[in-house]
Amino acid sequence: MISLLYKSSYVFVLFYYAVIPLGYLTKWWVTVEKMKGNSTILVTGGSGYVGSHTIVELLKNNYTVIVLDNLVNSYSDGGCKPEALKRVEEITGETVTFYDVDITDRAALDKVFKNHKIDAVMHFAALKAVGESVRIPLKYYQNNVGGSAILLEVMACNGVKNMVFSSSATVYGDPQFLPITESHPTGQGCTNPYGKSKYFVEEIMKDVCTADPDWKVILLRYFNPVGAHESGLIGEDPSGIPNNLMPYIAQVAVGRRDKLQVFGSDYPTPDGTGVRDYIHITDLAIGHLKALERMFSPNFKSWKAYNLGTGHGYSVLDMVKAFSEVADRPINYEMVGRREGDIASCYADASLAKQELNWVATRDIKDMCRDTWNWQKKNPKGFKSS
Ligand SMILES: NC(=O)c1ccc[n+]([C@@H]2O[C@H](COP(=O)([O-])OP(=O)(O)OC[C@H]3O[C@@H](n4cnc5c(N)ncnc54)[C@H](O)[C@@H]3O)[C@@H](O)[C@H]2O)c1
Ligand SMILES: *[C@@H]1O[C@H](CO)[C@@H](O)[C@H](O)[C@H]1NC(C)=O
Secondary structure, three states: OOHHHHHHEEEEEEHHHHHHHHHHHHHHHHHHHHHHHHHEEEEOOOHHHHHHHHHHHHHHHHOOEOOOOOOOOOOOOOOOOOOOHHHHHHOOOOOOOEEEEOOOOHHHHHHHHHHOOOOOOEEOOOOOOOHHHOOHHHHHHEEEEEEEHHHHHHHHHHOOEOOOOOOHHHOOOOOOOOOOOOOOOOOOOOOHHHHHHHHHHHHHHHHHHHHHOOOOOEEEEOOOOEOOOOOOOOOOOOOOOOOOOHHHHHHHOOOOOOOOEEEOOOOOOOOOEEEEEEEEEHHHHHHEEEEEEEEHHHOOOOOEEEEEOOOOOOHHHHHHHHHHHHHHHOOEEEEEOOOOOOOEEOOOOHHHHHHHHHHOOOOOHHHHHHHHHHHHHHHHHHHHHH
């Protein structure tokens, strides 16, 4: 009798500590693997910089990709697909379906959802010029906030409740501590409508998750994406004067611009210039795939925010020096006054993404400069030159 009891408790222990976890692990693995090869991802703003690089990684991992973009910030020769997507197809040997649709156009958006069985949305579409957002705030709120609300509504109506959202470290405002963790307050120090629009959309998505437990949302807070795909076929192609440092440096290096203006040399940083967490665009793109896998795992519920950065800060002058080494030429620059709304230092604590997404950035500052330079040399005028 005693030995029987003993044995049954042994079975009990075995069941709880081995069979259940094993079953659970198998279920998790099967779900994630099944979603990986068989799911269809709708990518809004997919012909832009971050979207196009993410699509390359999605296609490499056998996802089916549907893109929608209104071409407000990406180049098309008027043919059936924007140039960036033609290049993505060239890199991967796969095809994507493209819709010239504005996310604020509810009827057109709904048609896309009716045409395809979509499993998740990666939402990149947004206007992103900080200075412009100060001048025309309503346009930014209409497009970024209003557009996202319409997208969420159309998704819900069509039973699609999985979302990966392109947020930004700008939601943290002027950092209260460094490195910035995901629990740093958001929304408080956002100084411009662009940054606020990201914060508002995050809040809207959290509310949607609270109202309906079927929703799953991952907010990816990017630090400073730079670089290009290693092929040099796709990269960042700003229209007009670049707002960001790397494309500006690259245009100076290629002779398209005279010199770089360094905004502020009296910040409380090692060399007085602003410090940022630059992350290679391919690392960022892979981070999106990891987020998708996390979201598809059965134990993921509601919403979660992750920083995507390297955890290292580099100053403007560090970047100038690294770039001029890679390009093997001097980069002409001058120090000018601070630019309004800029902060001294900003870099990520990226340990949560490492723990929960199994993701770390592996490409360093040299890779970032080399790939930017490769893209710039091959496409001195961006996508238009071909
Ligand atoms: N690049 C960065 O430094 C950075 C940093 C943090 C966050 N983000 C966010 O990541 C996302 C992608 O940024 P990116 O650098 O690739 O910008 P991008 O301008 O290259 O890409 C955005 C794409 O969205 C499209 N778009 C804009 N409004 C649209 C609308 N109403 N309907 C359909 N398409 C629309 C544009 O044509 C463009 O192709 C954005 O949401 C941006 O705010 C970017
Ligand atoms: C994608 O599909 C191909 C062909 O079926 C397969 O060989 C490859 O391993 C798949 N890749 C991934 C990352 O699942």
